[in-house]
Amino acid sequence: MAKRFIVIFGPPAVGKMAVGAELERLTGLRLFHNHMAIEPVLRFFPFGSPPFVRLVDEFRRRVFEEVAASDLPGLSFTFVWNLDGDGDRRFLEEACAIFSAQDVEIAFVELKADLATRLRRNRSPERLDEKRSKRDVVKSEENLMMLERYRMNTEGSIPLPHRHLIFDNTHLSPREVAETIADALALERIAF
Numbered sequence: 260m261a262k263r264f265i266v267i268f269g270p271p272a273v274g275k276m277a278v279g280a281e282l283e284r285l286t287g288l289r290l291f292h293n294h295m296a297i298e299p300v301l302r303f304f305p306f307g308s309p310p311f312v313r314l315v316d317e318f319r320r321r322v323f324e325e326v327a328a329s330d331l332p333g334l335s336f337t338f339v340w341n342l343d344g345d346g347d348r349r350f351l352e353e354a355c356a357i358f359s360a361q362d363v364e365i366a367f368v369e370l371k372a373d374l375a376t377r378l379r380r381n382r383s384p385e386r387l388d389e390k391r392s393k394r395d396v397v398k399s400e401e402n403l404m405m406l407e408r409y410r411m412n413t414e415g416s417i418p419l420p421h422r423h424l425i426f427d428n429t430h431l432s433p434r435e436v437a438e439t440i441a442d443a444l445a446l447e448r449i450a451f
Contacts, residue, residue: 263288263333263446264323264358266351268340269370270411271403272381274428274436275337278370280385281437282335286446291322292337298391316350323354327361332447342410348418355421366422366444370436371412372429377403 265288267275279290296318297306304311319336326334336354341347355365372380381403382396417423424443428436441448 262327262331262358262361262363263444264327264355264363264365265333265335265368265440265444266338266354266366267335267368267370268338268411269372270377271339271406272377273370273372274380274433275370277380277383277385277433278368278428278436278440279335279337281433282440282446285434285437285441285448286332287449288333288335288446289326289331290335290337291319291326293319293339296322301391319354320357323357327358327363333363339406339411342413342417344409351419355419366424367417367419368440369413369417369423369425371425371427374407376429 265282267279267282269275276290276292276294279292282288283290296315300311300314300318304314323334323336338347338351340351358365378400381399413423413425415425422444424440426436426439440446
């Protein structure tokens with residue numbers, strides 16, 4: 260079975276972590292949701308500050324390097340991608356380069372859902388349990404609304420040379436999306 264690196268991206272509260280968790284249950288691809296790097300650092304430094312950025316970037320890079328070199332079946336990584344910013348594209352290019360150097364197959368999965376659905380998902384117990392910084396739901400919703408000014412969904416293509424799948428998961432369960440991803444990418448399923 261070929262190792263895979265799957266980047267699941269889209270706006271906040273679209274369901275990236277939930278889809279990644281289902282994909283892990285279905286295929287064994289480990290989930291590294293972006294808040295696994297963010298939450299520990301927020302205890303020490305404010306979001307976006309230079310030490311915050313350095314620590315989060317270094318932690319993510321090291322996890323990517325270790326997984327790429329390991330015998331794990333692969334990794335799915337969730338990310339809110341500002342598609343109009345060069346910084347996020349460069350970060351993803353560097354992440355992909357780590358996996359490409361180990362001949363890991365790479366794919367991008369884009370999720371989209373309407374704002375009302377995302378606002379509802381922003382309050383889900385799973386999200387609040389995993390993402391301590393989202394537990395102040397009023398502040399989290401304000402942040403979600405502020406981020407609406409950024410382009411976090413494509414018009415059909417990404418500026419990277421990797422396979423790109425798009426799902427409007429407004430009315431799909433995380434399991435349905437994960438099963439469709441597994442089928443589309445011919446991912447091996449693990450026994451239950």
